[in-house]
Amino acid sequence: MKNILVPVGLSENSINNSLLQYAVDLAKELGGTVYAVEVFKELPRSGSLPSVNETLKEISTSSIEEKLSALDKKGVEVIPLPLEGELLEAIPQFNLEHAIDLIVLGSESSDLNNPYFLGETSGSLVKKTEIPVLIIPSQHKFTPIKTVLMAVKSGVVKKKNALTPIKEILTTFGAELKLLQVKTADFLPEDSEFQKELGEIVSTYKSSENATLFQGVLEHLNETHPDLICVFRRKRGFFSKLWEENTVLKKDFESRLPLLVLRGAD
Template sequence: MKNILVPLGISQNSVSIHRLQYAIDFAKELGGTVYVVQAFKELARSGSLPSVNETLKDISVTTIEEKIAQVDTKGVDLIALPLEGDLLEAIPDFNLKHSIDLIILGAESDDIKEPYYLGETSGSLVKKTEIPVLIIPENYAFKTISKVLMAIKSGHIKKQNALAPIKEILSTFNAEIKLLQVKTADFLPEDLEFQKDLAALISSYKSSENATLFQGVLEHLNENNPDLLCVFRRNRGFFGKLWEENKVLKKDFESRIPLLVLKGAN
């Protein structure tokens, strides 16, 4: 994961400085570059104000650089990246040219008065982009990843290179991965057949019967005490339904540790 993208200013509650510092610490371990992004809306061009959009771009760069000045860069390459237009469209367009490997987002506040785990823009990015996403809890400080809990319903992973991010994390941190297979009401016998690359990663396996994947995760989090939770956002099933309306309520899903969302289309 050499190119890591961190959008700023997409949530009122997420603390972008802590998230940016986490991204820097994470990138340092992987030898990556961090693109610090802020979108700006281009105004309709006017003959009397030909430089207005350049001014808006410059303001965005200044805002990004002010954020960068507040963190310890630790020798990691940070690139201020103002993106023109809607963030949900600008990031995929940028990805086509620069091959972003990971987006790091912040979860909403852990205050009990805040009902959402992900807000509208963050939830939309997870739902609509093909880029893997790492979601960091508020004020979460980076630490070495030793144990990973991967929660799945089916062992079928058809999307090419879907496992590449978790493979790199396991290799970089010399981590172990425990696979939790949650058998819900629509579980099929063929779901027990694991894709070869997935089977090769697993250090241990356990199955659980629950109404939803989230319930299975909650049941086993304390037992496993992982440093990272990994799931697949499939087109169908619990995680497909979870992001249907973009925003994600805490009552439907929440993670107090970093959550890696991989693309594993059915």
């Protein structure tokens, strides 16, 4: 994961720089580069104001650089990246040209009065992007990843290279992967089959029966003590239902640990 992209200003977590600092700390371990992104909207072209849009880009760049000035970059290359247009369109376009390996997003504030785990734009990115997404809880500080809890309903992973991010994390940190298979009411016989590539990186396996994947994760958190939770976003099952709406409510899902969301199936 050499290219890590962080949208600036989507949550309190990113506004106060804790998200960027987490991304920098992670990039240092992975040997990656961080792109700090902020979007700006170009004005219609005007013959009398030919430099207005270039000025808007410069203002956006300055805004990002101001945020970066407070970071401890630890030798990591952090690039201010002003992108034109809407974030949901600008990131895929940039990805085509620069091959982004990971998007790092912040969850909404842990304030009890805020009902959302992910806001409109963050939730839309998780729902629509082809890029793996790492969601960092508010004010969470980076620590080395030693244990990963991967929660699945099916052991079948059809998406090519879907496991690449988690394999790189396991290798970089010397971490172990504890696999939890949650059997829900719609569990199918073929879900018991495990792709060889997945089986090769698993340290321990356990299954449980729960109404949802989320309930299974909650039931086993204290037993596992993970540093990272990993899930797949598939077309079938709990996470597909979770992101039917762009926002994600805390009552439906909330993680106090970093959450890595991988694409599991086409």
